[in-house]
Ligand SMILES: [Zn+2]
């Protein structure tokens with residue numbers, strides 16, 4: 728089977744790329760636009776939907792930032808609906824957004840400098856009820872800094888997958904949750920067809936470019 732390419736864009740230089748080529752493309756664009764800074768060290772991290780590999784982002788993160796800073800960025804870009812709990816799993820240990828004496832887990836104030844190395848992989852969960860699962864990989868350690876005063880910058884992202892209305896074939900805008908919960912393979916509709924669709928109108932969420940699409944109250 729041919730490997731899917733999962734197209735996307737480097738947000739530095741706005742160039743088209745694919746998931747497989749994105750690391751080299753981002754480094755090329757950072758070199759061109761900002762130039763290497765011998766005093767800067769940042770991780771290039773790839774996050775993707777564990778079960779939806781077509782959703783991916785690349786983050787440039789200061790070498791000694793905290794896991795919390797990444798958690799905030801992931802929520803902001805992809806996940807936040809109602810302040811659910813989240814956790815990273817790294818080297819078999821959980822780092823949770825609200826460490827709990829009873830259930831254990833380390834704090835997300837842990838710094839990346841002691842934890843990360845190039846090639847490291849790990850997992851991340853947002854919301855223990857209607858969960859979104861991500862995996863990540865440390866792609867590289869590079870001589871650049873995130874822009875401004877932030878410690879995390881999103882530098883590349885997948886293009887929105889081409890999701891079509893199951894009735895007319897136009898680009899889909901709504902997911903019918905009733906259909907989704909009934910395991911229909913065609914829960915996607917455009918506005919017009921969704922209006923005519925017989926399920927409850929309230930039971931819908933917008934189509935958005937995120938692995939959390941269609942979950943809980945996530946609207947992008
Ligand atoms: Zn929620």
Ligand SMILES: [Zn+2]
Nearest residue numbers: 892895917920
């Ligand atoms: Zn339609």
Ligand SMILES: [Zn+2]
Nearest residue numbers: 903905906926
């Ligand atoms: Zn429906």
